[in-house]
Amino acid sequence: MMTDEKYSLLLMRDDCRVRRLRVSPLALRLLTISLVLLPLLAAFGVWAGFSFWQANRALVNQNQSLDRELKEARVELERLSNLESLLRNSDPEELRALLGSAALASPPAPAPAAPGDANGAGDGVVPGQVAGQASADASGTNGAGARVPDAASQAVAAAVADSPGEAREPLSTGEARVDNVAVRHGSGKRLRINFDLTNPDPKKQLTGQAVLSVQAADGRILPLKVDPDTIRFQISRFKKMVTSAPLPEGLAPADVQTLVVELEAEGRIIYREQYPVPAPEK
Numbered sequence: 001m002m003t004d005e006k007y008s009l010l011l012m013r014d015d016c017r018v019r020r021l022r023v024s025p026l027a028l029r030l031l032t033i034s035l036v037l038l039p040l041l042a043a044f045g046v047w048a049g050f051s052f053w054q055a056n057r058a059l060v061n062q063n064q065s066l067d068r069e070l071k072e073a074r075v076e077l078e079r080l081s082n083l084e085s086l087l088r089n090s091d092p093e094e095l096r097a098l099l100g101s102a103a104l105a106s107p108p109a110p111a112p113a114a115p116g117d118a119n120g121a122g123d124g125v126v127p128g129q130v131a132g133q134a135s136a137d138a139s140g141t142n143g144a145g146a147r148v149p150d151a152a153s154q155a156v157a158a159a160v161a162d163s164p165g166e167a168r169e170p171l172s173t174g175e176a177r178v179d180n181v182a183v184r185h186g187s188g189k190r191l192r193i194n195f196d197l198t199n200p201d202p203k204k205q206l207t208g209q210a211v212l213s214v215q216a217a218d219g220r221i222l223p224l225k226v227d228p229d230t231i232r233f234q235i236s237r238f239k240k241m242v243t244s245a246p247l248p249e250g251l252a253p254a255d256v257q258t259l260v261v262e263l264e265a266e267g268r269i270i271y272r273e274q275y276p277v278p279a280p281e282k
Contacts, residue, residue, distance in 0.1 A: 208265030
């Protein structure tokens with residue numbers, strides 16, 4: 001009967017006795033194989049970790065992109081909700097003012113004007129009227145509610161400040177932005193006013209009210225009496241402001257020069273700018 005063969009390992013030191021360790025061939029083979037496999041397993045682990053890290057980074061970037069799209073969708077939903085609420089609660093006159101400002105904000109289509117467009121009736125604004133107003137602006141007359149660029153607004157404000165009266169300097173703290181201001185004369189010596197109010201910081205809700213005034217030809221600043229519900233705002237991003245107000249007593253429509261728009265929040269003025277008011281249609 002044969003005995004199992006084993007290898008003897010002698011562990012010797014100069015000042016100690018000899019130690020003998022018997023190892024079977026199978027154990028020696030397993031030890032050799034493990035010494036070869038361990039570096040391979042370590043390399044595989046490094047490769048797998050790097051691959052999983054790249055996949056995780058891609059998922060993080062995709063999550064950030066989806067988060068940005070979700071915020072933009074929420075902003076758009078808030079804009080549409082404000083517009084829907086405005087359309088439901090507005091009377092026909094305010095609705096025509098809103099649609100008229102939208103027509104003024106967009107460039108007119110290059111279509112030939114009909115002969116009757118210049119003498120058309122109604123408060124709405126048609127492309128032919130927009131083209132006529134643009135030509136009137138080029139010849140030195142005022143447009144019908146078109147938005148004035150920032151540089152032009154500053155020039156108008158500077159000219160008003162140099163004139164006698166109670167002219168007020170432009171002011172902007174950056175907490176709110178006013179765009180697409182449209183002003184026009186309505187029936188019964190009333191002014192139709194609408195503009196876009198934007199909150200640049202969606203993380204902070206903007207709450208306050210608008211204060212509207214007009215500057216007369218003699219330089220006086222006269223406040224406008226408007227419905228308080230139409231000038232209050234509590235927004236996180238955007239709101240369409242539409243209101244109307246009668247002219248101050250004793251002020252003729254032809255004497256109105258500019259509209260002063262002020263935004264008041266937390267008991268202080270955060271925005272002030274003047275916008276030219278077009279002459280009343282004859």
